[in-house]
Amino acid sequence: SQQGEEDPQALSIQEGENATMNCSYKTSINNLQWYRQNSGRGLVHLILIRSNEREKHSGRLRVTLDTSKKSSSLLITASRAADTASYFCATGGGNTPLVFGKGTRLSVIA
Amino acid sequence: EPEVTQTPSHQVTQMGQEVILRCVPISNHLYFYWYRQILGQKVEFLVSFYNNEISEKSEIFDDQFSVERPDGSNFTLKIRSTKLEDSAMYFCASRVQQGGNQPQHFGDGTRLSIL
Numbered sequence: 251s252q253q254g255e256e257d258p259q260a261l262s263i264q265e266g267e268n269a270t271m272n273c274s275y276k277t278s279i280n281n282l283q284w285y286r287q288n289s290g291r292g293l294v295h296l297i298l299i300r301s302n303e304r305e306k307h308s309g310r311l312r313v314t315l316d317t318s319k320k321s322s323s324l325l326i327t328a329s330r331a332a333d334t335a336s337y338f339c340a341t342g343g344g345n346t347p348l349v350f351g352k353g354t355r356l357s358v359i360a
Numbered sequence: 361e362p363e364v365t366q367t368p369s370h371q372v373t374q375m376g377q378e379v380i381l382r383c384v385p386i387s388n389h390l391y392f393y394w395y396r397q398i399l400g401q402k403v404e405f406l407v408s409f410y411n412n413e414i415s416e417k418s419e420i421f422d423d424q425f426s427v428e429r430p431d432g433s434n435f436t437l438k439i440r441s442t443k444l445e446d447s448a449m450y451f452c453a454s455r456v457q458q459g460g461n462q463p464q465h466f467g468d469g470t471r472l473s474i475l
Contacts, residue, residue, distance in 0.1 A: 281461050283463060285466075290468075292364070292366075292451055292466035292467050292469050293453075293466040294466070295463040295465065298461050300461060343461065343464065344461060346416070347393070347405035347416060348393075348403075348405065348464060350402050350403040350404075351402065352401070352402050353402075
């Protein structure tokens, strides 16, 4: 399957620090997406990176993709308490279902 | 910004009963999905729906499950004869068009508790 697997499983940082989460997957992809899930809420789409892209930015988010290593990273710069959530990478999409990893639980301490 | 809405937010049902989970996708979206997330586990795909028919389903989506778009706005997931292991968060998602890289937009989910 095109499973994405994130690490670390949990990350705790101080407000203002950067948070880096990693994702690995198994098969070739057309794109990779990152989602955020606040406790008790649905998944919010953050950013999509295509397989021919190496890096993409959106506000304080920076995503990289290394298709040779089948890995991606999500960097949140200058983190805020409101960034506290679980973050998931997902492969698929388009005409195929999304396949999610188990996620990274990020805690940003004020 | 348009949202996917799901009702109810929490459903408690006795084992063996039927349950219907409701979703109102974003109005101009054409592709609809159900996913579930058992507590502490991954979000798992159940089924996708387009043009009034199922386009893909996972092995989880067995004869116990069915989906329907009864009118122009609602998209429902029915679970017949619920089991304890059906307890999970169920998320509906919709997407605007086929192919390309358009993201799926998720609702806040229905927490289904089977007693």
